[in-house]
Amino acid sequence: MDIELARTWVRGIGAAVERERERLGELDAAVGDGDHGTNMHRGFDAAVAAVAAMDPDSVGAVLTTTGTTLVSKVGGASGPLYGTALRAAGKKLDAERAEPAEVGAALTAALEEVRRLGGAQPGDKTMVDALAPAVDAFVRAADSGGRLGAAARAAADAAEEGMRATEPMQARKGRASYLGERSIGHVDPGAVSTALMMRALADAAAE
Ligand code: ADP
Ligand code: MG
Ligand code: MG
DSSP states (O other), rough: OOOHHHHHHHHHHHHHHHHTTHHHHHHHHHSSSSSSHHHHHHHHHHHHHHHHOOSSSSHHHHHHHHHHHHHHHSSSSHHHHHHHHHHHHHHTTSBBBBOOHHHHHHHHHHHHHHHHHHHHHHHHHTTTHHHHHHHHHHHHHHHOOOOOHHHHHHHHHHHHHHHHHTTTOOOSGGGGGGGGGGGGSSSOOOHHHHHHHHEEEEHHOOO
């Protein structure tokens, strides 16, 4: 991954979030307060602008700026979670280029940060249910010599599968947990946005 690819990734997330804004809102209306589309759109709109305006000296700087922007612009749970996760990933990538294994280590740091901050376990019906299998698939592909595009594709596929698997789960973290059993039967909106982010990485790497 180089600096330009990192920027393309952030722009790709911005476009995906804009396209899926309404659906993310509807999913969040079913189990939460309906603002996940607006939150993600506001955050990534600002992040795309911040990343376009900067002159980054490393891959990590792009991700760190994106994370800082999300933390400052998004009030909901997802802003601090994605924001600190991206900052943790950025810290690991202090160079103009990163090998797939290094990107894997950065994604691992992002997942650890989400879990540390949010306290969610796999199965709690959160973004962790998409992110954990995605990171696992990415690292496995990178460790067996896979290129960035292949690793990112494996990660996006695993994220989408993890996202779909949240439907029958009962939420144990975040607002959706207030619904108890009524949270069953809906896909978790944060798992959907995580899948969008991983698919945007796969698309950016394939360009
Ligand atoms: P809010 O719930 O504050 O309105 P959003 O709607 O933007 O924030 O984000 C909701 C998403 O955040 C959920 O669908 C879930 O994936 C994720 N989430 C909420 N709490 C946690 C947590 N403690 N750990 C991990 N993810 C969480
Ligand atoms: Mg919400
Ligand atoms: Mg909210």
